[in-house]
Amino acid sequence: MSTSPSNEILLDIGEVAARTGLAPSALRFYEKRGLIAPTGRNGLRRTYRPDVLERLGLITCARSAGFTIAEIARFLEARPGDELLRARMADKARELDERIAQLTRMRDSLDHAAVCTHEPLVECPDFKRAVRNVYAPA
Structure with missing residues (x-):
């Protein structure tokens, strides 16, 4: 300093x-x-x-x-009247909402995997469904 x-x-x-x-x-x-x-x-x-x-x-x-x-x-440098920038920000907010939903589904599938007793784990129907849903649209 x-x-x-x-x-x-x-x-x-x-x-x-x-x-x-x-x-x-x-x-x-x-x-x-x-x-x-x-x-x-x-x-x-x-x-x-x-x-x-x-x-x-x-x-x-x-x-x-x-x-x-x-x-x-x-x-x-934006001013309140910059409509194109505002639209881009709204688009980005929607993209983030989609990503948050995807990450939530991913977390849920991992939470299930952490406690699942099915052998082998990758054949668990609930786990398979959870993994399939991770990248499915919300």
């Missing part, structure tokens, strides 16, 4: 990487794509304001949800 001339606390790239779990190369990539911006340098190391951690949390969340870097960049 360092301070700027105005005594603002700054984080260097290593500290940001450690706090977020992101590699410094990912931070440099996000910077190159305009998703984050350093405040300057402390020697050879980039420095960032602490609020970059929140922004990186949002970026990580959006990446986990399946948004592309271009979509995230657009999202970070």
Whole structure:
């Protein structure tokens, strides 16, 4: 941690990487794509304001949800009237609902397998049905 001339606390790239779990190369990539911006340098190391951690949390969340870097960049600049982006977000929410339902079915099949006494397990009719349902539409 360092301070700027105005005594603002700054984080260097290593500290940001450690706090977020992101590699410094990912931070440099996000910077190159305009998703984050350093405040300057402390020697050879980039420095960032602490609020970059929140922004990186949002970026990580959006990446986990399946948004592309271009979509995230657009999202970070979005205004309430951006109907195309809102539609994409609604589509992504539906995709996540489907994935959550699929993961729930997968969990249920594993819960059954954990207590099933059928020999062999893979021939258990309940287990077979559960596995078949994992990728079935909800």
